[in-house]
Amino acid sequence: GAPIFERETYSDNDYAGVITGLAWTQVGGEILFIESSLNKGKGRLTLSGQLGDVMKESATTALSWLKANADKYGIDHRIFENYDLHIHVPAGAVPKDGPSAGITMLSSMVSIFTQRKVKAKLAMTGEITLRGKVLPVGGIKEKLLAAKRAGIKEIIFSERNQRDVKDIPEKYTDGLKLHFVKDAKEVLEIALLTKKVEDPIKFDLPKK
Amino acid sequence: GAPIFERETYSDNDYAGVITGLAWTQVGGEILFIESSLNKGKGRLTLSGQLGDVMKESATTALSWLKANADKYGIDHRIFENYDLHIHVPAGAVPKDGPSAGITMLSSMVSIFTQRKVKAKLAMTGEITLRGKVLPVGGIKEKLLAAKRAGIKEIIFSERNQRDVKDIPEKYTDGLKLHFVKDAKEVLEIALLTKKVEDPIKFDLPKK
Amino acid sequence: GAPIFERETYSDNDYAGVITGLAWTQVGGEILFIESSLNKGKGRLTLSGQLGDVMKESATTALSWLKANADKYGIDHRIFENYDLHIHVPAGAVPKDGPSAGITMLSSMVSIFTQRKVKAKLAMTGEITLRGKVLPVGGIKEKLLAAKRAGIKEIIFSERNQRDVKDIPEKYTDGLKLHFVKDAKEVLEIALLTKKVEDPIKFDLPKK
Amino acid sequence: GAPIFERETYSDNDYAGVITGLAWTQVGGEILFIESSLNKGKGRLTLSGQLGDVMKESATTALSWLKANADKYGIDHRIFENYDLHIHVPAGAVPKDGPSAGITMLSSMVSIFTQRKVKAKLAMTGEITLRGKVLPVGGIKEKLLAAKRAGIKEIIFSERNQRDVKDIPEKYTDGLKLHFVKDAKEVLEIALLTKKVEDPIKFDLPKK
Amino acid sequence: GAPIFERETYSDNDYAGVITGLAWTQVGGEILFIESSLNKGKGRLTLSGQLGDVMKESATTALSWLKANADKYGIDHRIFENYDLHIHVPAGAVPKDGPSAGITMLSSMVSIFTQRKVKAKLAMTGEITLRGKVLPVGGIKEKLLAAKRAGIKEIIFSERNQRDVKDIPEKYTDGLKLHFVKDAKEVLEIALLTKKVEDPIKFDLPKK
Amino acid sequence: GAPIFERETYSDNDYAGVITGLAWTQVGGEILFIESSLNKGKGRLTLSGQLGDVMKESATTALSWLKANADKYGIDHRIFENYDLHIHVPAGAVPKDGPSAGITMLSSMVSIFTQRKVKAKLAMTGEITLRGKVLPVGGIKEKLLAAKRAGIKEIIFSERNQRDVKDIPEKYTDGLKLHFVKDAKEVLEIALLTKKVEDPIKFDLPKK
Numbered sequence A, B, C, D, E, F: 001g002a003p004i005f006e007r008e009t010y011s012d013n014d015y016a017g018v019i020t021g022l023a024w025t026q027v028g029g030e031i032l033f034i035e036s037s038l039n040k041g042k043g044r045l046t047l048s049g050q051l052g053d054v055m056k057e058s059a060t061t062a063l064s065w066l067k068a069n070a071d072k073y074g075i076d077h078r079i080f081e082n083y084d085l086h087i088h089v090p091a092g093a094v095p096k097d098g099p100s101a102g103i104t105m106l107s108s109m110v111s112i113f114t115q116r117k118v119k120a121k122l123a124m125t126g127e128i129t130l131r132g133k134v135l136p137v138g139g140i141k142e143k144l145l146a147a148k149r150a151g152i153k154e155i156i157f158s159e160r161n162q163r164d165v166k167d168i169p170e171k172y173t174d175g176l177k178l179h180f181v182k183d184a185k186e187v188l189e190i191a192l193l194t195k196k197v198e199d200p201i202k203f204d205l206p207k208k
């Protein structure tokens, strides 16, 4: 049969750039992890994990938004041209697509570029646009179920998904803190801690 | 079924480079947003939002026209080679194609390159050619309906679409100010305000 | 149904690089416009307007001929490496192919590189080879009809299309001045005026 | 019929970068060899042996992890940009795919970059993620059989494959030392000896 | 129906780089012209005229042979890196493939690089290898017929096509001078005159 | 029908880089020639002769092995980055694939890089791996027949093909000297003479 996600559980927030997303497949909801890595290079972007073209475009859209708003997050612009960014979504053999990982990929990028820790037990799902709007996505009920099952305690949605959540019986959301946001800035305020990860990257940049 | 546009409403004109276009799909007319972003780079053009090749060619045609007419809009030529331009059309999973977003993409580019604000509650639809002619497009009635529904107050069309508008009952155009234009210059005079957006980009350019 | 050309009429010769061609489609003959644009860059060639690979090869063949004969037309060789050439054929959604726009694209290139005006009310159709020979093309009768209808007064053909014209009733060619040529040099002598367009490009070239 | 692996036996650990992997095909388990080579160049990665795109993504994921953790293994960062890495998986005509060679490719890379010898008679199978987690893979029983038959004495698995091993009759694992690991660091501690290979590469690097 | 060659006749030998080849199509033999052009550039090779991949590989093979033997023909090696070579085969809409134009493309290249005139009324057909061997090709009888019809007086074949010619009634070869050659050197001795074309290119080369 | 090899006979060993291989097709065995050429350039590899992707990967594997072992063969490393290597396999229209030309391509490369002559009347067949192992290939009986018919006197096989030869009636191998080898080093010891070809390339290299 078609490859599906093996059931994952939330692990921890030790690593920069690891964010929990929510996927919606034919067999239900599932959590997935977006991982990011930054290495000295020439500003290349590598995407892996059998991502479809819509998901790849989400990543480039998130990256362009981040470049345009780098100052607000204290990111030195020279990093973009002197480091290579790799985003990977395990499991590596499972095809993934769609725009709903947009804010997850953005949060992962901001975490790896700033080396800030990610809030524990948080998941998110939402499309990102180039001006930073967060658009609604589908499969809300299935994603809520999957998040609970995996040990998630907080979820970020688009404010335009609020109507979808209202239609769902309360037991699905019991014990979950739900955030409904309008834009990227709100996502990052919720998702990223001020504290940096252990042994943060010391960026090696050319003289200005 | 085939992916369709979720119904959007006009939001605001706070951002440079965000222009409202009009799309014509199998299920009727719809508004869409063209978003642009400029980041330090090497003059690359990135297009996202599942754009078909006709729509991508529209973008390169609009950009070539803009480069050839940059002086008239006070755009420093060094920006073209020292910044990367990204154009995105949400929703990211909806395939889009056709030449009718030509003038919308052009207006978006001029706004982002000049940081000038866009006129509020304005939408537009029309093909652009390399010499700046505005060619007529289809789906006029459906587009008028969609624009009204979304709160649009003014629309720009090709003058060669005037005959199509005449065939449409007056109630479709009541309360809408319609502009019929011949060329790109007229589009930009209508669409762009003199005022710049808040916190405009301060372009960082190499010495001449 | 398949996309076809919307009926165009000849407009004017105000712009450098705009040449009228003649196309032959399943529903008859039609005029089309070849547009060219030159912008500071690195010698790249961009082709748009849904051109097929035969038509794209025609463009590269015409460009190679022009480079090899640039001196004869007073074109500074540094322009080829320091400017980007864009050739577009509206309407942008109509697929176009075949070698018959070869001399039209060549004339468009010479006009944009020299900024010389194009003869008014002139159309042309013919394949170009790398050594500048003009080869015959098909659809002569349909093209004559389309040219007349659009207000064209003169047409350039390959001398090897002379036999095809002879077989056509005289009423098709009444009021049209027909040129039958052997090579690119003759085409350009007919098509380009000595006079430059208004506000010609002032080429900005690196020191030799 | 479809190409299959010719039965291989473990040879020796004389070469840097040669690691034994375990494959699972339609006709059972099989061992395969991951080979690596480093030559002066520009940081290019070449993959050969008819690898599918999932397997290629595994290689880039492993390489990004290694770059991010190079310091811990005493690898000079300048090697990544001044040498070309080639990874080959014989037999060259047999199509191979899937993520299960992830830790095998990683071990091969670390061996070739450090020139450290590989532990003798060791095989491994497991997916690698960008943060270095080792994910479980399929075909455990078949892989155990193949390893024994080929003369392997130790195998590395993901700790999440422990449950699969428990379900297998003991005779399959008799005489095999099994390692169940959580992350890349553990894999490398088991797989790589401190001792370098004979005639190790003397890296020729540009001045810092 | 499938596109076929319009019947061509031999014209003249005024241009450098124009060589007459012999093609074999489903409807019989035909002559074709290989044209070459050299323009200042960066050593790029452009091939046009709807050439198939076998024919394109013939061109690269011929070019590699020429580079390796440039000294023997007095060609300055700096031309290869400082000029772009374009090879075109009219008619531009007719698909062409196969290795039999190998020696024709080689002769065209040598003529354009040396600016030497080509022998009048000469045609040729034969595969070229990297070490300069001339291999036999098919359709000999049809090619002989086509050559005669087009006004050709001399033809070059591989010596391994001698047996094919022997089987053909004498009337096919009457009035034709046939050359049977082993290698590229012999082809070029026959095909190229010592005399240069009028107005030869004056190569503009960087200082050594 | 499908294209097949025209029957070839062994010619001579006058050229560097020409090695005789053995192919196995649906209609039996055949000899083929691997040709190599080295020209000043930028380290590019060109492969021609309608080679399939497995055969292309064989070439890159052989080249990586050679780069890693260049010192042992007295090859100056600067040649790899300052010359372009072209490998061609005539006949140019015959599709070829598979890994069995691995050692043939390697021997061709070493001959062209060292300008050493190749042993006369020698053929070979075997897959090469990145660490230089020679793997067995199929079609042994057919290849023996083809080699004899073409005038070959010595053949190199993988030692793992020894069992296949044992099963073949002695008349097939009468008069042939067979070599069974384990690795690339042994192949090259047999295949390459110490003597250089006439007029060897004088490599023109940048200062160290």
Ligand SMILES: [Ca+2]
Pocket (backbone or CB within 6 Å): A005, A006, A007, A008, A091, D135, D136
């Ligand atoms: Ca998993």
Ligand SMILES: [Ca+2]
Pocket (backbone or CB within 6 Å): A052, A053, A054
């Ligand atoms: Ca898609």
Ligand SMILES: [Ca+2]
Pocket (backbone or CB within 6 Å): A135, A136, B005, B006, B007, B008, B091
């Ligand atoms: Ca929407």
Ligand SMILES: [Ca+2]
Pocket (backbone or CB within 6 Å): B052, B053, B054
């Ligand atoms: Ca299309």
Ligand SMILES: [Ca+2]
Pocket (backbone or CB within 6 Å): B135, B136, C006, C007, C008, C091
């Ligand atoms: Ca039109």
Ligand SMILES: [Ca+2]
Pocket (backbone or CB within 6 Å): C052, C053, C054
């Ligand atoms: Ca085509």
Ligand SMILES: [Ca+2]
Pocket (backbone or CB within 6 Å): D005, D006, D007, D008, D091, F135, F136
């Ligand atoms: Ca094997």
Ligand SMILES: [Ca+2]
Pocket (backbone or CB within 6 Å): D052, D053, D054
């Ligand atoms: Ca795949």
Ligand SMILES: [Ca+2]
Pocket (backbone or CB within 6 Å): C135, C136, E006, E007, E008, E091
């Ligand atoms: Ca013709």
Ligand SMILES: [Ca+2]
Pocket (backbone or CB within 6 Å): E052, E053, E054
């Ligand atoms: Ca082919």
Ligand SMILES: [Ca+2]
Pocket (backbone or CB within 6 Å): E135, E136, F006, F007, F008, F091
């Ligand atoms: Ca042959």
Ligand SMILES: [Ca+2]
Pocket (backbone or CB within 6 Å): F052, F053, F054
């Ligand atoms: Ca294949």
